[in-house]
Amino acid sequence: MSRTSVLTDGQWARIQPLLPSSTGRRGRPFRDDRRVVEGIIYRYRCGIAWRDVPAEFGPWQTIWKRHRRYSGDGTWDSILAKLLTIADSRGEVDWSVSVDSTVNRAHQHGTNxxxxxxxxxxxxxxxxxxxxxxxxxxxxxxxxxIHALVDGKGRPLVLLVAPGQGGDAPMFPHLMNQLKINRAGPGRPRTRPDRVRGDKAYSSRAIRTSLRDRGIVAVIPQPSDQIGHRKRRGSTGGRPPAFDKEDYKARNVVERNFNTFKQWRALATRSDKLALTYRGGAVLRAISIWLTALGDTP
Incomplete structure (x- = not known):
């Protein structure tokens, strides 16, 4: 497989039926779907300008417009949702999830x-x-x-983007609200993980209460200031929240996930002007991760 051929035949066979041009879309069907999708992946992997995408992938304008369309109409998200359904039906989704965020510098081309x-x-x-x-x-x-919720093996489940100065805790309920994996057969989508691992940024009463009310184990350490406030209140401070120190060691999978994401250079440094297309690139990276995890066998 050449360097510019970024999808195996088996991987393409999984996602090709899920593209709009293959699902009863009205009007003239898209041409060269595989070449265009691989051009989008190539651009994000190499971190080049859209105009610099090699001509063998087709006109750069077509590649950009297709990515803009698929990011805005939910195509990338629907493909990721389908892959997650397949993975969950096989028992490959580890429902001990971890949450975190990573800050990515914005290039001057993306801030004008x-x-x-x-x-x-x-x-x-x-x-x-x-x-x-x-x-x-x-x-x-x-x-x-990029705010991410990943499974116990570090594969992305939910991705959101927000300004770099924003806090992590306010985004947590939105990440949890977006966690929804449909069943392969009948039944409601699964939305409740077994446990959530997060660092001290997620240690708040609201987050702990919401997780406890849903029967989800919170594996979140307390920061020193919260510990001090509780101790100064004496008996009225209440008991310290339960914390499984050994289980918390598994939270490193979310950090490794970000390392994997940033192997695509256009995600490590943002040059996209639109948040919509930048998040679309991140979702496309998640798709590639799950395609590798599922393998080529249907």
């Missing part, structure tokens, strides 16, 4: 659109562009955060 201050921006509508394009100013400059 007018932006609002972020007030009132909606990052939870996955297929609408937020007013600030999910770009904010953190210590390292203009940046974007």
């Amino acid at each position: 659109l007018p932006r609002a201050t972020g007030v009132g921006s909606n990052y939870m509508n996955l297929f609408a562009e937020p007013d600030d394009h999910a770009i904010g100013r953190s210590r390292g400059g203009l940046s974007t955060k």
Whole structure:
């Protein structure tokens, strides 16, 4: 397989029927679907400008427009959802999930659109562009955060993007609300993991209460200031929350997931102007990870 052939025949056979041109779409069918999809993957993997995508993948305008369309109409998300259904039906999804975020520096080419201050921006509508394009100013400059919920083996389940200066805890309920894996047969989608592992940024009363109410084990350490507040209150401070130190060691899978994501250079440094297409690239990376996990055998 050449360097520019980025999908195996088995991987393409899995996703090809799920593309709009193969599912009864009205109008003239898309041409060269595989070549265009591989061109999108090649661009994100190499971190090049859209105009620099090799001509063998077709016109760069077609590649960009197709990615913009698939990011905005939910095609990438529907493909990921289907792969997760297959994986769960095989028992390959580990429901001991981990949560975290990673900050990615925004390139100057991705920061030259007018932006609002972020007030009132909606990052939870996955297929609408937020007013600030999910770009904010953190210590390292203009940046974007990818918030991820991964399974116990570090494979992505949910991905959201937000400005780099935003906190992790406020995004947690939105990540959990997006966790939904459909059954291969009858039955409601599964939305409740067995446990959630998170670092100290997720240690809040609201998060612990919501997890406890749903019967989900919280494996989240307390930061030192919360421990101090509880001790100063004496007997009225209550008991410390349960924390499984050994189980928490497995949280490193989410960090390894981010390392895998950033092997695609256009995700490690954001040059996309639109949050919609940047998140679409992240979802496409998740698709590639699950395609590898599922293998070529149907």
